[in-house]
Every structure is written in C-alpha cells, then in structure tokens.
Amino acid sequence: MLATDFEQAQKRVQELIPKIEHHRFCYYVLDNPEIEDIEFDKLFNELLELETKFPELRTPESPTQKVGTAPSTEFKQVHHRHPMLSLANAMGAEDLDKWQERLEKALDSNDVSKLGFVCELKIDGLSIALTYKDGELVEGATRGNGEVGEDVTLNLKTIKSLPKKLNAITLPDGRKKIPAEVDIRGEVFMSIQSFSEVNKQLEDDGEALFANPRNCASGSLRQKDPRKTAKRKLSIWTYNAYIHDLEIEQPQSHHATMNLLKELGLPVEPSYKLVHGISEVKEFCSLWDEKRHSLDYQTDGIVIKLDDLKLWDWLGATSHSPRFAIAFKYPPEEIETVLEYIEFDVGRTGAVTPCAMLKPVKIAGTTVKRASLHNYDQIQRLDVRPGDTVVVRKAGEIIPEVLRVVIEKRQANSEPVVYPTNCPICDTALVRGADEAAFKCPNIHGCKAQITRRLEHFVGKEAMNIDGVGEVLVKQLVESGLVQDAADFFSLDLDSLLTLERMGKKSAEKILQQAEAAKKRPMANLFAALGIPHVGVNMAFDLAQYFPSVDKLASASAEEIEKIEGVGPNISRSVSEFFKNPQTIKLIEKLEKYGVNLEDSADAKASLKVSDALLGKSFVITGTLKGLDRLKAETEIKLRGGKASSSVSKNTSYLVVGENPGSKLAKAESLNVKVLSEDEFLELLKAT
C-alpha cells in the first residue's frame, strides 16, 4: 500500500466528517436540509468506503459509528462559573427613589443624580448561560437554581439568531482576536408571532395552550428532542459577558459590554440606553410603558443597571440579587368594556367555543374586540351575560380574557346566556362527553364548519404545509366544490384552479408546485395532518418514530401503540378507531392514488419489534456503552416494549453496565437488580 494513498484517504476522511455532521445537524436537528438526500448519501458512502478500505481511519466519533437518528439532549447538569442571580423589583417610581437612597448610602455619596445607568428592556423569557471556547459555542444552560442549570446546548443551537461562532474583536493595538473563553448571559424568548402560531396549532390539535410566550419558550427549550425545539422558533437577546482571555480585558462599563457583545456578533436588544440620574431612568420607564406594545416580543419591565462596573463589585449582592441593578415592573392593564353578545365557534374537532364579542377597547397597545370564554363552565363561573360591563385584561399581556363582571353596572333586564343545544352551523344536537369541558357537534362528516377547519389544518405549516393555501383559499375551494376532502388538494390542476375568482396563473402554478412537494412530507407531518382526535403535532411525531408508515400505524394494536411513552388508552383507542373508520380508509386510498407518500424512507424509520424478553421490563443504563450510544440503546429497548428509566429502584428489571459505571451499580446490587454487561444486553436485543 502506498503511504500517499493512506494519507490522501486520511485527509479526505477529515474533510468528510465535519461536512456530514453539519448536514446531519441541518437535517435531524433543524429539520432544514441544505442538500438533497442523494448528495448526503454520496458523502456518507464515500466515508464508509474509505473506512472499510483503511479500518485504522475509523474512530468511535465517526458519523458511520453513530447509530440512531434522533440526537437528544439528556439535560446533564452544568455548574455555572458565575452564579446566575435574579433581580430585585421596583413596583413603581417610589421604589426607584428608594433604590436611589440605598445607592447613596452604600456609595457614601449624595451625587447619585449624575451616575450613569443603562436601561434595558426586561425581556420576558428565561435566562440562559452560554460558553464560547475559541469562538465556538460549546455549552448552553438554563439558570436552574442559579448554581447548577440544565445543559440545553443542542436546543440552543437551533436558535437561528444565535451565532455558533463568534466574530473576532479588535484589540487596542489593532490586531483581531477571538476571546479564548467567554461566558455570556442572555434571555431566550419567543416572539409574539411565533407564540401565536404555536398556540393556534395547539388549539387546532385540541391540546392545552401555553399561557404566555415565556412558558412557551421555556417548554420549547426543555424539549428532549432538539427537532421539536427547532420547530418552535426561539429567539435570544444577550446582555452580559465575562471574558476569560489574557489579552482581552473585561470592559469597564456596562455600555462597553453591550458594544462588545455586538462586536462578537451576539444579538443585543437595540432599545437600551445610557442615561444619567434616576429622573432620566424614570423618563425611560414612562416612554417604554406605551412603546413596548409595538414590539414583537414581550417586555414586563425595564432592567436598570449601574454603568460603572467597578461599582458592581463594590456594591456586591445578596444571595438573591445584585445591588447594582433593579427590575422596574409595569403593572398589568385591566380595562372595563361592554360585552355586546356571545358568538359560538365550531372548531375542527367539533368543539363549540363561546367567544365574548366586546365593545372595542384598547389594552396593552392593541384594540381588543373578542375574548375567548373557553367553555360553558367558564360562562357559569363568571355569570357573564350579554350587555354586562366586564373587566378585560390580556393574560400574559397577549391573550384577551374576561376577568369578571362589574355587577353594579348590570342592567335590570339582563338575561343569562342561553347556551346552544344545537350546532350553530349544521343544527345537529350538541353532545358533551363524560369528562370533557366542551360541548361538541357530533356531525363530523357533515358539518361544514368542521370540514373547513379540518382542511385548513391539513394544509397548515406543521401538517402538510401546502404553502399559499390559507383560510381564504380553503373556503373558496370548499365552496366551489373543488375540494371535498383532504386528498382533493392533490387532484387540483391548472384549469380547475383558474375557475376560482381572483386566481392568477402564477399563483395557481405555485399552489400546484407546493401540493406536489407536500406529497413527499414525512409521516410525522401526515399523521399530524390527518387530524386524528387527541393526536397533536408532538404525538404525531412520536407515533411516526415507532410506526413509520400509514400501514404500520393503521394495523398496530392499541397495546402496541400504548408502548410509546405518553400514550394512554384514550390516545391508542382514538388512533385505532380513526384508522378503522370507513371515511379514513377511503381517504387513505385516495391519498395513495394521488401519489402521496404513505411511508417514511428506509433510513428514517425504526419499527416496533416487541420482544417477550423486554416487554414491560424496566431498564437503566450506567456507564458508557461501546457499541451504541445511550439514546439508541434506549430507543431499542422502547421499540421492544421495554421501559428506559434513569434511576435504579426496586422496580428496575435490569441494569445495563457499560464502561466506568456510576453509583447505580452498587445500588442495583444492594437491591438485587439483575446486572447485564453490554454484550449480554446486545444478545437480549438480538434475540428479538
């Protein structure tokens, strides 16, 4: 063998590995591939071939050695090098005066009136710690208890605006340098627009909504599967940096830190301002009281920080918060208006939702005309009647809600709400399930409202994502008779589309292109699109991991479906019944006829292989396995009907022991839990 052959192969392998990792990340984590599958396969196969020819080039880190497609975070613990504190609150201008007095005392000076303060918007999200080493984002963690947080690095990497690599900064002598290490602090949040999109989707799916963007951001960042985080479109603003570098000095002032963050390429909320004295601080707070409502992200106050960093050290901190900063909080707005009448909407699942139609009123920056009353029980609880004066606010500052009735202002002739007994659209008698909050229209296949809502859902972003087909077009398509069921979206052609009012050739062509592309969506999207009762986007995703084709899911028994974590009898029954329904069978046949993909491609799927040896058994893994990573091992256990858990108890059936096992081994031995070596574990899997 020529040395040059080997050297050439080595060089190529070193090029291929980061390339493949990058495309894997784009595909699996971001759900946003940059190259065609076939191009990816070419790169992968080239690497495989080189490693087969020169086995010495194969390392355990090679993408060819990493089985399993779902990268996951295990939320390991991260110790914060700089503790993450909270802030003291100022609930009004007087609290700011008191803070000024405290500063005067502590700084032994009466001239706080000239001190520099940086006023920043207080973003309502969750604080995050990031570490960059040699410019690379290596770790990101939640605040946790301030000392120890959760490692959410992979999830943070899905945030588009967060650089994975920092820019070099210019040193005083003109040289450029990337800091050796830098710890960043910032706030991860969700824009109001993304939050509304997520909640709309959840509402469509009949799932619980997030109360506000903060909860939604936090729930999204803590997903075990970064692909789910990536779908939630999080954002970040950064506001502090701790530099660890021999040549780059920590800035002297906070406004200089903000400039440094920008120079490093990190996103900084642009509204911050350096002001002098508490009176200018107050001006900033009043200015933003109104102005903040024009932003697409939620701010619940202003964070005020002394500009001079020497004073930060001098003032120190309590165990909860530093003395150099304070959070000025805006009070929530509650406004009175008149509830004119109640409208009853029928959703995709037939649920009837009462909605308060209000005399338009301005709250927290927007004009509010409607507020959901959720369900019958809520109307009873509030005892709200048409004509009542009601107090309205925005829950989480965004979603309008009726808080209470102003009874003193009730008209003498007011009448309680008459809750409809029949569907307001198709007049079918409404029904209410034993433990359900909503009354429902049972006319699933005949109620026009339900049909239209379902079709809107089918083409939606998280479902088949047929871009360009929105609410208005769905309505037109249904009214013209061109679309009667979901499969009809794939039977459209140019001539039929052009019969629609205001439809141009260009738009029609685009719709057809999009419909064609939608035929190839993965099963996770199709399962979400079908509108299976109780199956939202997340559940559809989980189902597709285990049953990567319509056939497999349709023929799975309720018991098999219940093997999936989080699936109870309600969901499994709902899925089984859905696929037995003649309407569903007809729809699936039609989808197949029009060439819609009903199966995930071979490498994307893992199918259930229930095994008696593993069924119902609980496994814990400790130490490092050589042959497969932990996630893959856990997936294989679950696919065979076993349970994977993280701590040993008397209910643990097996402890699988890899290299360098932890304290779990001793615990398992003390509890007489059966211990398996990696090889024994692999044998058990193979026996399936």
Ligand code: IVH
């Ligand atoms: S500074 C030790 N600046 O508000 C000081 N915090 O109520 C650390 N927050 O835990 C915080 N925007 O999660 C700072 N511009 C901003 C902020 C901000 C939002 C959050 C942060 C903090 C909480 C305190």
